[in-house]
Amino acid sequence: MSPAHSSTPTKIARRGLMLVLSSPSGAGKSTIAGNLLRDDHSLEISVSVTTRAKRPSEIAGKHYHFITVPQFERMRDAGDLLEWAEVHGNFYGTPREPVESAMAEGRDMLFDIDWQGALQLQDKMKADIVSIFVLPPTMTELQSRLHRRAEDSEEVIRTRLLNSRAEIERWREYDYVIVNDDLDEAFRNVSCIVNAERVRRDRRHGLFDFVNGLLTEEPKL
Known part of the structure; x- marks a missing residue:
């Protein structure tokens, strides 16, 4: 008779991970991020937090915390931001406390940020970071996506396209690089990366106790 197996999944304590998604505007990182949050609970x-104006499709507190420049400067000067950057003339930053709490509790957090913010996070919490850069298939397609989005003026679109080349040049500073020529495939690749990173040995601090328990167990023959 074969031994009985437990149907209860084995839980091994681990530290949370910080999934960083970056790309030039229009490459699809926000869509991929949205799909991840929908499917991965x-x-x-x-x-x-950001000082830029809210877009019509955005919800305050869900997509961003929209604050004033003086409020942002107070948070930055008090050390309440893990990272911050000025992008396209607006300030963006990551509040420190929610992230540090999540990592300690083994919860995973997704960061939809630019390369400047990604580098700052890597400086401060490198062991927790999994960074992915999303590239467009062509610059022509990138331009088309920005126009199809229909949320920015022509002037803003021109600025984003001008900045995109400098942003793309930072691809070497990321752990993984994905070309988003097919959204479903790009999403599957990102999901595979996340699942693999969750079971890295150095992230699962509960493995020591688990393995010790296995080695001291006396099987019933």
Whole structure:
């Protein structure tokens, strides 16, 4: 007779991970991020603060915390931001306390941020970071996506396109790089990366006790 197996999944304590998604505007990182949050209930979004105006499709507190420049400067000067950057003339930043609490509790957080913010996070919490850069298939397609989005003026679109080349040049500073020529495939690749990173040995601090328990167990013959 074969031994009985437990149907209860084995839980091994681990530290949370910080999934960083970056790309030039229009490459699809926000769509991929949205799909991850929809399908992966173990992942939560890190809601950044920003001084830019809210877009019609955005919800305050869900997509961003929209604050004034003086409020942002107070948070930055008090050390309440893990990272901050000025992008396209607006300030963006990541509040410190929610992230540090999540990592200690083994919760995973998603960061939809630019390369400047990603580098600052890597400086401060490198062991917790899994960074992915999303590239467009062509610059022509990138331009088309920005126009199809229909949320920015022509002037803003021109600025984003001009900045995109400098942003793309930072691809070497990321752990993984994905070309988003097919959204479903790009999403599957990101999901595979996340699942693999969750079971890394150095992230699962509960393995020591688990393995010791296995080695001291006396099987019933």
